[in-house]
Amino acid sequence: MAIEVRIPTILRSYTAGEKSIEGSGSTLDELFADLDGRYDGLRERLIDEAGLRRFINVYLNDEDVRFLGGLSAPVSDGDTVTVLPAVAGGAR
Amino acid sequence: MRYESLLDAFGGTPLVGLPRLSPGPDVRLWAKLEDRNPTGSVKDRAAAYMVAAAEKDGLLHPGSVILEPTSGNTGISLALVARLRGYQLICVMPENTSAERRLLLEAYGASIVSSPAAGGSNEAVRVAQGLAKDHPDWVMLYQYGNEANARAHYETTGPELLTDLPEITHFVAGLGTSGTLMGTGRFLREHVPGVQIVAAEPRYGELVYGLRNLSEGFVPELYDESVLTSRFSVSSADALRRTRELLSEEGLFAGISSGCVLHAALGLAAKAQAAGQRADIAMIIADAGWKYLSTGAYGGTLAEAEARLEGQLWA
Numbered sequence: 001m002a003i004e005v006r007i008p009t010i011l012r013s014y015t016a017g018e019k020s021i022e023g024s025g026s027t028l029d030e031l032f033a034d035l036d037g038r039y040d041g042l043r044e045r046l047i048d049e050a051g052l053r054r055f056i057n058v059y060l061n062d063e064d065v066r067f068l069g070g071l072s073a074p075v076s077d078g079d080t081v082t083v084l085p086a087v088a089g090g091a092r
Numbered sequence: 093m094r095y096e097s098l099l100d101a102f103g104g105t106p107l108v109g110l111p112r113l114s115p116g117p118d119v120r121l122w123a124k125l126e127d128r129n130p131t132g133s134v135k136d137r138a139a140a141y142m143v144a145a146a147e148k149d150g151l152l153h154p155g156s157v158i159l160e161p162t163s164g165n166t167g168i169s170l171a172l173v174a175r176l177r178g179y180q181l182i183c184v185m186p187e188n189t190s191a192e193r194r195l196l197l198e199a200y201g202a203s204i205v206s207s208p209a210a211g212g213s214n215e216a217v218r219v220a221q222g223l224a225k226d227h228p229d230w231v232m233l234y235q236y237g238n239e240a241n242a243r244a245h246y247e248t249t250g251p252e253l254l255t256d257l258p259e260i261t262h263f264v265a266g267l268g269t270s271g272t273l274m275g276t277g278r279f280l281r282e283h284v285p286g287v288q289i290v291a292a293e294p295r296y297g298e299l300v301y302g303l304r305n306l307s308e309g310f311v312p313e314l315y316d317e318s319v320l321t322s323r324f325s326v327s328s329a330d331a332l333r334r335t336r337e338l339l340s341e342e343g344l345f346a347g348i349s350s351g352c353v354l355h356a357a358l359g360l361a362a363k364a365q366a367a368g369q370r371a372d373i374a375m376i377i378a379d380a381g382w383k384y385l386s387t388g389a390y391g392g393t394l395a396e397a398e399a400r401l402e403g404q405l406w407a
Contacts, residue, residue: 031325035166049370053310055308055309056309057308057325059324059325061325061328062325062327063322063323063324064291064322064323064324064325065291065323066317066323067317067321067322067323068322069321082295082325084295085309086309086310086311086324087212087213087214087310
């Protein structure tokens with residue numbers, strides 16, 4: 001088992017069009033580093049020196065990782081990580 | 093209850109228990125029925141406060157034009173206020189919003205400018221900002237960054253909840269402009285030690301996230317992460333399923349964003365139940381289901397309803 005990472009349309013140029021990729025690691029940071037080995041440039045689109053980029057939201061099993069320790073959030077096999085751009089959403 | 097006019101009749105909404113959806117006597121869910129507001133949504137609070145603040149600041153005069161990016165409830169709330177206070181209202185809304193919302197806005201006399209479906213409300217905000225630049229005399233209340241939006245909840249929703257449910261442990265609401273969560277959340281944190289403030293955020297189909305590049309993302313100016321305890325992303329499928337459960341289990345005919353909120357609330361409830369902790373979880377029912385009937389959310393199988401909802405903005 002691995003960690004499933006769901007990639008938004010806008011970043012699929014880094015994953016050869018794949019909607020969902022797999023990686024490993026014990027924290028989100030390690031997971032992104034692992035992915036960077038196979039998907040060149042992806043990590044840089046997700047994080048900068050300060051951590052997660054402002055307009056990137058990352059969810060671990062549907063919970064925003066910013067409330068789970070950010071890049072230090074622990075992850076494990078079987079988890080699903082969803083990457084989404086921050087949007088204004090729907091009907092307000 | 094007696095009020096001077098419909099505009100004065102917002103707030104003071106009922107808080108009702110959801111005994112069938114609650115896991116047990118020590119972990120209880122409570123729904124604040126915001127559909128019991130003058131135009132049928134929680135947005136009546138923000139609209140009343142934002143217009144009052146703009147009037148106080150001298151921005152609005154009889155005949156003034158109010159411009160707002162809104163695909164629904166805020167526009168309908170503003171349309172009522174505009175009609176009664178003598179303003180014109182222009183709403184910028186994505187073309188993929190439900191027919192009822194357009195019809196309602198038109199019924200109140202508001203004008204509608206459509207923005208492209210792709211990009212959702214981000215696009216509506218951008219179009220509205222462009223229009224505002226071209227028409228400096230128009231007043232954009234800008235719900236995403238207007239402190240009066242959050243203040244409405246700090247001064248009304250928060251105190252109402254504390255009065256009705258002093259034992260509150262969790263507050264759950266949908267995340268949009270973040271006004272409800274910021275205002276209510278700040279108030280509750282000041283008065284209830286350890287209270288959890290939880291955001292439930294709708295996760296749409298890919299069309300809505302179809303941004304040209306990531307630097308065009310959007311975070312509402314009102315949003316302050318430090319007010320929240322956690323934030324959950326809820327799929328259309330889960331939101332739909334829970335919306336139907338509200339109806340079938342509790343008889344509550346709510347809009348789809350309430351299903352989204354219920355999904356997060358049930359997650360918190362299950363966690364508290366498993367840990368053997370008491371919980372009194374208050375959630376916001378932002379509106380009723382009327383405006384969403386044409387989306388097909390309430391009929392047929394869940395899979396059919398989900399397919400019909402794909403690409404629509406449901407919250």
